[in-house]
Amino acid sequence: MGPEATLDLYRHIINLTPASRDQDHFRVLIYSNPKIPDRTLAIADGGESPLEALTESARLLESAGASLIAMPCNSAHHYLEQLRAAVNIPILDMVAETCGALRGRYPEVKTAGLLASDGTVQSKIYHRALNAKGINVLLPNESDQAFIQSVIAEVKAGKHTEAGREKLLAAGTRLIQAGAQAIILGCTELPLAFDSRAFSFPSLNSTLILAEAAISAVGQKIQENTD
Amino acid sequence: MGPEATLDLYRHIINLTPASRDQDHFRVLIYSNPKIPDRTLAIADGGESPLEALTESARLLESAGASLIAMPCNSAHHYLEQLRAAVNIPILDMVAETCGALRGRYPEVKTAGLLASDGTVQSKIYHRALNAKGINVLLPNESDQAFIQSVIAEVKAGKHTEAGREKLLAAGTRLIQAGAQAIILGCTELPLAFDSRAFSFPSLNSTLILAEAAISAVGQKIQENTD
Structure with a gap:
C-alpha cells in the first residue's frame, strides 16, 4: 500500500x-x-x-x-x-480496532467525525462498525472531503506540506462544530500529513x-x- | 538486525x-x-x-x-x-559500496576515519576494502570507541539522546585532527544518533x-x- x-x-x-x-x-x-x-x-x-x-x-x-x-x-x-x-x-x-478503541476510551461519544479517503467513506466500512456500536458518523463537507483526498495523494507522492496541516485541523474542527465528539483518522496517510495530537478534542489514529x-x-x- | x-x-x-x-x-x-x-x-x-x-x-x-x-x-x-x-x-x-562512494566522491582522500561498532572495527572489513583502494584507516582512541559502542547500544534500546550527539561529533573531529580527510559512518545505528551532515568535513553514511x-x-x- x-x-x-x-x-x-x-x-x-x-x-x-x-x-x-x-x-x-x-x-x-x-x-x-x-x-x-x-x-x-x-x-x-x-x-x-x-x-x-x-x-x-x-x-x-x-x-x-x-x-x-x-x-x-x-x-x-x-x-x-x-x-x-x-x-x-x-x-x-483495523477498522474494528479503531472503533473499539473509540468506544473503550470515550464511552460517552455518540457521534464521530470521519477523516478518510473517498474509498473508505463510500465503502461505509466505518459507518457499519460505528453504527453497530450505536455511534453516528459525520462526514466532512464536499470541499473538505476533496481536500482530504488531495492530501492523501500528496503524501503518497512524498510531499508532506505544512500548508495542508492547518486545513486538515480546520476540517476536523468543523466536524466537531457540527456535532462530532471525536475525530477518527481513518486513513493511514493522514497522520503523516499532520499531528492529530494538535486537535484539542478526542482523536483516534488508526495506524x-x-x-x-x-x-x-x-x-x-x-x-x-x-x- | x-x-x-x-x-x-x-x-x-x-x-x-x-x-x-x-x-x-x-x-x-x-x-x-x-x-x-x-x-x-x-x-x-x-x-x-x-x-x-x-x-x-x-x-x-x-x-x-x-x-x-x-x-x-x-x-x-x-x-x-x-x-x-x-x-x-x-x-x-554495503562496505564495498561505502568505500567505492568515498573513492568516487573524494578521490583525494588518502586517510579515512572509521566510526563503527567494535565488531566491525575488529573484523577489519573496512580496513581491507579501504586498503585495497590505497586508503589508510584511522580509528578513534579507546575512550571514544567505548563511547561509540555505548551509543550504538542506546539506539538499539530506543534511546536517542541529544547528549551523545556532541560527543559523536567530537570523536569524528578528533579523527580529522589526527589526519583523516573523511569520516565513514560504518554502523547503521550511528546516523540515528546524530546527523552526520553536521560535520564540516566529508562524511559517508553507509545506510x-x-x-x-x-x-x-x-x-x-x-x-x-x-x-
Whole structure:
C-alpha cells in the first residue's frame, strides 16, 4: 500500500515494544507492495479491483512464515472478509480496532467525525462498525472531503506540506462544530500529513491503534505458546 | 538486525525513489529479524555466531521472491561471502559500496576515519576494502570507541539522546585532527544518533549509500528485463 504508511506502522510497532536490545524486538516481515491497485479508484470510480493483488500479498506473507497480518490501509479493509477467507492466519481488523478503541476510551461519544479517503467513506466500512456500536458518523463537507483526498495523494507522492496541516485541523474542527465528539483518522496517510495530537478534542489514529493491536495479538500468541 | 536501522534504510529508499503515487514505488520485502545473535559479541567477544540466523533470513527472503538483498548492518558483512554462497540471489556489499562512494566522491582522500561498532572495527572489513583502494584507516582512541559502542547500544534500546550527539561529533573531529580527510559512518545505528551532515568535513553514511546502491541495482534489473 502506501510505503510511508507502512513505514509509519512499523515505527509505531518499534516504539511501542519494550526493548533494551535488538533481540527484545519481534520478528516482523513486511511486504511493502505499492503495486496493489488503488483502493479508492476501485471503490469510488469502478477502477481495477485490488483483491487479487491483496490476496497474493497476504498469501506471500503466510507462506514466508507470518503468523498474523496487519494491513495498514483502511480502504483495503473493504475486502477484509474475502482476504480472511483466502489465508489460514488471522488478519487484524483495523477498522474494528479503531472503533473499539473509540468506544473503550470515550464511552460517552455518540457521534464521530470521519477523516478518510473517498474509498473508505463510500465503502461505509466505518459507518457499519460505528453504527453497530450505536455511534453516528459525520462526514466532512464536499470541499473538505476533496481536500482530504488531495492530501492523501500528496503524501503518497512524498510531499508532506505544512500548508495542508492547518486545513486538515480546520476540517476536523468543523466536524466537531457540527456535532462530532471525536475525530477518527481513518486513513493511514493522514497522520503523516499532520499531528492529530494538535486537535484539542478526542482523536483516534488508526495506524497507531493497529500497531497496538498487533503488539497485543503477538504478545497473546507468545503467551499461548509458553503456556 | 537493528529494527530502527531497518526502518532508516527503507525510509531512504522511499525518499530516493522518484514517485508520484504508490504504484511508482518498488515492491520491497523486509525481514526485520532482531533475533539474529549480536554481531559485535560474536566477532569481538567469542559470542554465538549469527551466521546460521543470517543464512535462514536470507533464504527466507529468496524463497519469498526477493531478487536482491540489502543488509543494513555493517558488522554482519563479516559473514558476507558465506551468506552469498548460501543463496542464489545477489547480496549488496554495503562496505564495498561505502568505500567505492568515498573513492568516487573524494578521490583525494588518502586517510579515512572509521566510526563503527567494535565488531566491525575488529573484523577489519573496512580496513581491507579501504586498503585495497590505497586508503589508510584511522580509528578513534579507546575512550571514544567505548563511547561509540555505548551509543550504538542506546539506539538499539530506543534511546536517542541529544547528549551523545556532541560527543559523536567530537570523536569524528578528533579523527580529522589526527589526519583523516573523511569520516565513514560504518554502523547503521550511528546516523540515528546524530546527523552526520553536521560535520564540516566529508562524511559517508553507509545506510544512505546502501539505499542508493539498492535503487540503482533494482533499476538495472528492471532495465535488463525490459531490454
